[in-house]
Amino acid sequence: MRRAALRLCTLNKGLRAPVRGLAQGSQDPKKKSVLRMHEVRDKLREIVGVSTNWRDHVKAMEERKLLQSLLAQSQEGLPPRRMKDSYIEVLLPLGSQPELREKYLTVQNTIRFGRILEDLDSLGVLICYMHTKINSAKMSPLSIVTALVDKIDMCKRSLSPEQDIKFSGHVSWVGKTSMEVKMQMFQLHGDEFCPVLDATFVMVARDSENKGPAFVNPLIPESPEEEELFRQGELNKGKRIAFSSASLLKMAPSAEERTTIHEMFLSTLDPKTIRFQSRVLPPNAVWMEDSKLKSLVVCHPQERNIFNRIFGGFLMRKAYELGWAAACNFGGSRPFVVAVDDIMFQKPVEIGSLLFLSSQVCFTQSNYIQVRVHSEVASLENKEHMTTNVFHFTFMSEKEVPLVFPKTYGESMLYLDGQRHFNSMSVPVTLRKNYLVEP
Numbered sequence: 328m329r330r331a332a333l334r335l336c337t338l339n340k341g342l343r344a345p346v347r348g349l350a351q352g353s354q355d356p357k358k359k360s361v362l363r364m365h366e367v368r369d370k371l372r373e374i375v376g377v378s379t380n381w382r383d384h385v386k387a388m389e390e391r392k393l394l395q396s397l398l399a400q401s402q403e404g405l406p407p408r409r410m411k412d413s414y415i416e417v418l419l420p421l422g423s424q425p426e427l428r429e430k431y432l433t434v435q436n437t438i439r440f441g442r443i444l445e446d447l448d449s450l451g452v453l454i455c456y457m458h459t460k461i462n463s464a465k466m467s468p469l470s471i472v473t474a475l476v477d478k479i480d481m482c483k484r485s486l487s488p489e490q491d492i493k494f495s496g497h498v499s500w501v502g503k504t505s506m507e508v509k510m511q512m513f514q515l516h517g518d519e520f521c522p523v524l525d526a527t528f529v530m531v532a533r534d535s536e537n538k539g540p541a542f543v544n545p546l547i548p549e550s551p552e553e554e555e556l557f558r559q560g561e562l563n564k565g566k567r568i569a570f571s572s573a574s575l576l577k578m579a580p581s582a583e584e585r586t587t588i589h590e591m592f593l594s595t596l597d598p599k600t601i602r603f604q605s606r607v608l609p610p611n612a613v614w615m616e617d618s619k620l621k622s623l624v625v626c627h628p629q630e631r632n633i634f635n636r637i638f639g640g641f642l643m644r645k646a647y648e649l650g651w652a653a654a655c656n657f658g659g660s661r662p663f664v665v666a667v668d669d670i671m672f673q674k675p676v677e678i679g680s681l682l683f684l685s686s687q688v689c690f691t692q693s694n695y696i697q698v699r700v701h702s703e704v705a706s707l708e709n710k711e712h713m714t715t716n717v718f719h720f721t722f723m724s725e726k727e728v729p730l731v732f733p734k735t736y737g738e739s740m741l742y743l744d745g746q747r748h749f750n751s752m753s754v755p756v757t758l759r760k761n762y763l764v765e766p
């Protein structure tokens with residue numbers, strides 16, 4: 328079973344050792360020119376040649392078609408790259424530029440985690456453009472999209488909105504058309520940038536019109552540490568395939584899982600009637616169907632990415648905030664996020680579509696609340712719904728939360744899937760009042 332993607336480390340030892348010569352968490356970014364977070368988006372616009380006004384987007388896309396001739400016919404035709412070729416550092420100057428803070432603030436004076444998800448997404452794409460850069464061309468023929476947020480590990484330190492934040496990252500593995508990106512986030516404590524977050528995303532390269540796959544440059548590891556990172560990337564790919572083939576959508580639950588569901592079912596039978604139809608909730612429990620919270624987003628051009636689709640980071644923020652609200656509603660107190668994993672971007676979200684987000688508590692244990700957010704789109708013309716993403720978030724509440732009980736077979740599968748995601752956390756998390764990451 329995969330381990331949890333985003334978890335609080337009790338000690339910094341949860342962080343991977345940085346690759347020598349690449350990660351520079353203790354460097355003072357004031358001493359050298361470091362890219363600012365808002366410049367990441369400007370750079371992406373330049374690389375893709377995006378229109379600044381929506382009315383020009385068709386023309387900009389027509390121009391991008393001309394870049395098609397720059398695409399490689401095979402991966403071998405592309406020059407290999409090193410990890411350091413894609414390595415970048417980016418500063419989010421929350422401490423030194425207080426006017427920036429508003430965008431990142433929660434009412435509790437902590438940092439909005441949804442905003443960090445947006446920044447990581449933009450940064451991950453820029454890193455991939457560094458890896459695939461064609462030195463002779465200003466614009467890239469590739470459309471690089473987020474396929475998966477594989478995991479995000481968090482350290483213990485709280486995120487203050489009053490201290491500068493630094494991000495760094497590089498490509499750590501490549502396939503034929505996909506790239507794994509590792510990113511780290513640091514926050515200034517005194518004179519030093521200390522690690523606070525460690526993330527792994529998978530990005531996929533598409534052709535200039537984002538219609539078919541496109542090859543990416545091979546990656547050459549240069550040291551034993553880099554070789555280990557590359558090997559890990561290979562293993563991650565294998566684990567993802569294994570996890571997906573054991574999905575409850577493809578395979579029946581295990582014997583142990585079936586027993587869990589049957590025992591839960593028996594405990595909800597009314598002892599007075601002993602009929603399968605009459606169901607009664609055990610004490611301190613809630614029916615899963617009563618834990619739902621839904622929202623609708625009208626996908627305006629303002630939320631577009633550089634390929635005139637809806638920005639993946641925006642989708643993550645919306646899903647995360649709804650999931651957080653569902654957990655808050657269920658647990659009766661402000662929860663904090665403990666784990667995020669397997670955010671899979673199955674289909675792009677078109678501008679103008681209606682995005683239906685549906686969140687549901689699918690598993691609970693003591694103070695933990697496992698929430699699943701499902702997103703689907705429908706256009707106004709075509710009422711057919713299509714799934715675009717499924718998100719899994721683990722939250723922790725200050726107090727013990729009720730048990731959640733499935734009523735139908737479908738809900739029982741959601742319960743088991745939630746339990747699998749929850750159990751994949753390798754480090755038990757203890758409630759820390761000083762650790763606050765809110766929507």
Ligand SMILES: CCCCCCCCCCCCCCCCCC(=O)SCCNC(=O)CCNC(=O)[C@H](O)C(C)(C)COP(=O)(O)OP(=O)(O)OC[C@H]1O[C@@H](n2cnc3c(N)ncnc32)[C@H](O)[C@@H]1OP(=O)(O)O
Pocket residue numbers: 368371372377378379380448449452471472473474475501502503504505506529531533540567629631632633636637638639640671672673674675676
């Ligand atoms: C106000 C002013 C405005 C100005 C306008 C500009 C505004 C700019 C705003 C700035 C924002 C910055 C934007 C930055 C961009 C962010 C990116 C996004 O938003 S993107 C938006 C959000 N994202 C999306 O919308 C993406 C939606 N999803 C898709 O389009 C497709 O599912 C897919 C393309 C990802 C895969 O399609 P599929 O048919 O399956 O493809 P294939 O079978 O051909 O395989 C190709 C490769 O992919 C691999 N692979 C596949 N899946 C996974 C996986 N889950 N896990 C891992 N790997 C996966 C597979 O193994 C293979 O690898 P390899 O062996 O070749 O190496």
